[in-house]
Amino acid sequence: MTNASAEPLLALSNVNTFYGQAQVHFDLSISVARGHIVCLLGGNASGKSTTMKIILGLVKPRSGDVTFDGASLLGLSTPQIVRRGIASVPEARRLFADMSVRENILMGAFVRNDREAVAQDLDRMLTLFPKLGQRLSQRAGSLSGGEQQMVAMARALMSRPRMIVMDEPTMGLSPLYVDRVLELIRTINQEGVSVFMVEQNASLALEIAHEAYVLQTGKIVLSGPARTLKDDPRIRDAYLGGSEAA
Amino acid sequence: MSSWLDYTINGLIVGNVYALVAVGLALIFGVSRLINFAQGSIYLVGAYIGWVAVVQLHTPLPLTIIVVAVAAAVVGLIIERFGLRPLQNSVRIAPLLATIGISFVLDQLVMLTFSPNPRALPSQLPDIRFQVGGGTIGPLDLLIAGVGLTSALLLFVFLRYTKLGWAVRATAQDRDAAMQMGVDVNRVNQAVFGIAAALGGVSGLLVGMYYNQIDTAMSLQATLKGVVAEVVGGAGNVPGAVIGSLLLGLVESYGVAMLGTSYRNLFAFLLLVVVLVLRPNGLFVSARQAPPEPLTGTFIAPSRPVHIPRWALLVAVAGFAILPLFPVSFYVLQTLINAWLLGMLALSLTLVAGTMGQVSLGHAALLAIGAYTSALLSLTLAVPVGLAVIGGGLMSAALGTLLISPSFRLRGHYVSIATLAIGEIVALVILNWESVTRGPIGISGIPPLSLFGYDLIGPTSIYWFSLAVMVVLALLQGRLLTSHLGRSFRAIRDDDIAARAYGLGLNRYKSLAFIFGGFAAGISGGIAAHLYSYINHETFNTQQSILALTVVILGGLGNVVGAILGSVALVGLPEVFRIAAEYRILIYGIVLLLLVRFRPQGLLGTV
Numbered sequence: 048m049t050n051a052s053a054e055p056l057l058a059l060s061n062v063n064t065f066y067g068q069a070q071v072h073f074d075l076s077i078s079v080a081r082g083h084i085v086c087l088l089g090g091n092a093s094g095k096s097t098t099m100k101i102i103l104g105l106v107k108p109r110s111g112d113v114t115f116d117g118a119s120l121l122g123l124s125t126p127q128i129v130r131r132g133i134a135s136v137p138e139a140r141r142l143f144a145d146m147s148v149r150e151n152i153l154m155g156a157f158v159r160n161d162r163e164a165v166a167q168d169l170d171r172m173l174t175l176f177p178k179l180g181q182r183l184s185q186r187a188g189s190l191s192g193g194e195q196q197m198v199a200m201a202r203a204l205m206s207r208p209r210m211i212v213m214d215e216p217t218m219g220l221s222p223l224y225v226d227r228v229l230e231l232i233r234t235i236n237q238e239g240v241s242v243f244m245v246e247q248n249a250s251l252a253l254e255i256a257h258e259a260y261v262l263q264t265g266k267i268v269l270s271g272p273a274r275t276l277k278d279d280p281r282i283r284d285a286y287l288g289g290s291e292a293a
Numbered sequence: 294m295s296s297w298l299d300y301t302i303n304g305l306i307v308g309n310v311y312a313l314v315a316v317g318l319a320l321i322f323g324v325s326r327l328i329n330f331a332q333g334s335i336y337l338v339g340a341y342i343g344w345v346a347v348v349q350l351h352t353p354l355p356l357t358i359i360v361v362a363v364a365a366a367v368v369g370l371i372i373e374r375f376g377l378r379p380l381q382n383s384v385r386i387a388p389l390l391a392t393i394g395i396s397f398v399l400d401q402l403v404m405l406t407f408s409p410n411p412r413a414l415p416s417q418l419p420d421i422r423f424q425v426g427g428g429t430i431g432p433l434d435l436l437i438a439g440v441g442l443t444s445a446l447l448l449f450v451f452l453r454y455t456k457l458g459w460a461v462r463a464t465a466q467d468r469d470a471a472m473q474m475g476v477d478v479n480r481v482n483q484a485v486f487g488i489a490a491a492l493g494g495v496s497g498l499l500v501g502m503y504y505n506q507i508d509t510a511m512s513l514q515a516t517l518k519g520v521v522a523e524v525v526g527g528a529g530n531v532p533g534a535v536i537g538s539l540l541l542g543l544v545e546s547y548g549v550a551m552l553g554t555s556y557r558n559l560f561a562f563l564l565l566v567v568v569l570v571l572r573p574n575g576l577f578v579s580a581r582q583a584p585p586e587p588l589t590g591t592f593i594a595p596s597r598p599v600h601i602p603r604w605a606l607l608v609a610v611a612g613f614a615i616l617p618l619f620p621v622s623f624y625v626l627q628t629l630i631n632a633w634l635l636g637m638l639a640l641s642l643t644l645v646a647g648t649m650g651q652v653s654l655g656h657a658a659l660l661a662i663g664a665y666t667s668a669l670l671s672l673t674l675a676v677p678v679g680l681a682v683i684g685g686g687l688m689s690a691a692l693g694t695l696l697i698s699p700s701f702r703l704r705g706h707y708v709s710i711a712t713l714a715i716g717e718i719v720a721l722v723i724l725n726w727e728s729v730t731r732g733p734i735g736i737s738g739i740p741p742l743s744l745f746g747y748d749l750i751g752p753t754s755i756y757w758f759s760l761a762v763m764v765v766l767a768l769l770q771g772r773l774l775t776s777h778l779g780r781s782f783r784a785i786r787d788d789d790i791a792a793r794a795y796g797l798g799l800n801r802y803k804s805l806a807f808i809f810g811g812f813a814a815g816i817s818g819g820i821a822a823h824l825y826s827y828i829n830h831e832t833f834n835t836q837q838s839i840l841a842l843t844v845v846i847l848g849g850l851g852n853v854v855g856a857i858l859g860s861v862a863l864v865g866l867p868e869v870f871r872i873a874a875e876y877r878i879l880i881y882g883i884v885l886l887l888l889v890r891f892r893p894q895g896l897l898g899t900v
């Protein structure tokens with residue numbers, strides 16, 4: 048596996064997940080090294096979002112372990128996991144539609160009690176996402192998709208996480224916003240936040256990721272440094288759902 | 294003669310009281326998508342705690358209000374912690390049923406502690422009235438308005454400016470996302486139940502003072518009115534609930550002004566049905582908001598039904614059939630006759646609620662329609678009783694289906710609310726339509742059962758007759774379930790969107806289920822009418838609807854044999870153990886709670 052020497056920040060080991068009778072993950076093992084961007088690629092219904100939910104404790108695996116900073120997350124509730132330092136940008140953003148943009152961003156700081164530092168961080172978000180400045184008192188639900196993605200990212204950053212997990216952050220965005228989002232992910236990462244992101248668009252994701260995994264119907268079929276995967280023909284195969292790649 | 298201004302003031306004051314109940318319901322629905330049928334019981338508890346405080350402890354008014362709010366909040370917290378939190382991962386219907394069970398238990402505990410007799414609850418305020426324009430207003434009106442406004446203000450501040458308030462709002466909008474922000478949803482639930490209960494309890498106190506009377510029947514009324522107001526305002530919408538409540542108060546007050554007191558509730562439920570049919574998301578929710586109900590699929594506990602071999606069923610039926618040949622007491626036969634009648638109702642409900650997934654809370658109305666039809670046919674038109682009973686079944690099938698049909702596009706909890714309202718409307722129409730139904734006097738002298746000219750008078754013949762009718766209905770329903778039609782019913786229950794995509798016309802299938810179910814229930818009501826020889830608008834009440842639901846859940850939703858087994862168990866066991874009537878409801882409530890918690894698929898499993 049990548050980075051076997053140093054202890055990874057996040058590690059899923061031999062995770063098996065079920066929805067009722069249906070198995071979604073088969074012995075899934077993924078690790079995210081400190082300071083890295085790790086990308087999980089895979090086609091529709093391959094179990095990507097479920098992986099996010101496993102990390103966040105929204106779904107519990109039947110067997111296997113999930114550790115963060117060396118400690119297991121399995122016994123913890125979602126809010127407890129968030130307090131450990133994992134923030135999320137959920138699939139389809141999931142803003143609090145009837146709350147204002149300001150309230151949405153501040154909800155990200157829900158686990159914090161240092162009011163003044165939170166206020167400073169809000170200002171920092173407005174420099175990172177300048178467009179949101181004029182929209183602060185607007186209903187979040189009334190923003191465009193790209194703007195909502197900005198709010199979701201700002202909201203995640205407000206908890207000062209050690210790691211952010213993102214589910215298809217570029218989905219449904221115009222090309223302009225896609226570039227902007229990827230650039231922001233890189234910026235966030237350079238400030239020391241590890242990133243685990245789920246993507247369908249392999250070429251985009253591999254541009255910014257350090258490592259990547261390819262998931263196919265619940266199994267990792269390919270993994271390695273993004274640089275080498277970028278040129279791997281099997282990446283395409285995995286998407287077409289064709290030959291058993293691994 | 295009161296002026297229109299008086300009616301307006303009265304409407305607004307009553308609306309204020311409703312608002313205290315409805316806001317709590319809206320908060321709870323917001324964060325947990327649950328209609329809390331125990332809200333009225335908390336209101337009842339509030340009223341009685343108020344009575345203890347005022348009459349026995351002589352507390353001053355402000356202290357009384359605080360005591361009631363705190364005590365009610367504690368009850369709310371207990372309900373949340375022990376009644377509902379364990380059900381978090383259960384099927385969607387479980388918490389709803391649990392709140393029904395809790396309300397039975399609470400109401401009955403209050404009744405056993407304080408007796409069902411009404412009590413006076415003095416307001417401690419001077420009995421003066423001020424002239425305002427063409428109307429008058431008293432200190433109690435001002436108190437209620439003041440409490441309403443203060444509560445609204447406090448709630449606004451809480452939701453807008455406190456961290457927990459933000460958590461409540463965030464959870465209401467997106468529970469998963471709120472958890473991902475670190476919100477502890479259990480604490481949010483606690484907060485919401487505490488607040489809802491405090492408001493509900495104070496509302497009960499104020500109503501008791503307003504009418505200077507409290508009694509245990511207040512509970513169901515309060516729940517119903519709160520639900521009406523909340524749905525009118527848009528489920529989960531807190532400001533909407535306030536406006537819905539005021540609107541409801543005014544509609545009722547003007548309705549009373551025009552037609553008289555007995556029309557009050559009729560207006561309330563008609564308002565509800567109109568809103569449910571025309572704007573099921575409430576008056577103030579725009580279309581963009583996702584419907585707050587899940588698909589029906591996860592609504593019923595999936596399970597593999599217990600297989601009972603055919604010979605065992607035959608033996609059981611034969612055993613019951615020859616029972617009267619043995620020296621059993623009249624009392625045993627009487628009890629079993631009641632079980633068979635309840636069994637027919639349960640067959641009907643298990644089809645509609647279990648097989649079709651439309652959890653009806655107003656099923657007793659079908660009994661009433663059948664009973665009144667059969668009674669009136671035989672009394673006024675001299676139709677032979679056997680035919681009259683069939684007429685009752687047909688009328689129940691036709692009218693029941695017709696009444697529910699505007700609500701066919703509703704789902705989940707909304708179906709339950711709509712059926713509850715329609716059930717109440719039927720009872721109220723019976724009460725008010727005196728020229729046909731003889732109104733509150735009821736119908737007496739209904740001729741006894743007879744078949745081909747022979748009167749069935751002895752308990753043995755009635756026993757055989759009702760057993761035979763039930764068995765025939767059960768066989769028919771068994772056939773129905775294994776037919777193509779039965780499979781279509783279940784397909785619609787499990788995923789109505791997929792079923793529709795598959796080309797199944799939902800309305801047609803729902804109609805068929807209600808026609809069949811209505812017929813079985815109508816027959817049961819018809820037989821009951823001739824058995825009792827006297828019926829009135831209260832003979833078939835909501836309590837019976839809930840009992841039928843408990844029976845059906847006990848047996849396993851959709852399970853034909855289960856429905857009958859459940860009826861025998863719930864009618865028979867209390868008799869066997871000679872449990873006094875006032876404890877029975879308590880036991881039904883506890884049975885419902887235990888089932889929901891430990892065996893949601895019922896004894897024989899859902900089908």
Ligand SMILES: Nc1ncnc2c1ncn2[C@@H]1O[C@H](COP(=O)(O)OP(=O)(O)OP(=O)(O)O)[C@@H](O)[C@H]1O
Nearest residue numbers: 066067071089090091092093094095096097098247
């Ligand atoms: N709550 C659930 N209950 C039952 N099955 C589920 C549930 N959520 C997801 N599934 C199923 O699990 C499988 C994996 O779903 P998941 O959402 O993880 O896939 P995904 O890779 O994120 O897909 P997409 O690209 O469409 O977002 C799918 O077959 C899906 O239908």
Ligand SMILES: [Mg+2]
Nearest residue numbers: 095096097138
């Ligand atoms: Mg997904």
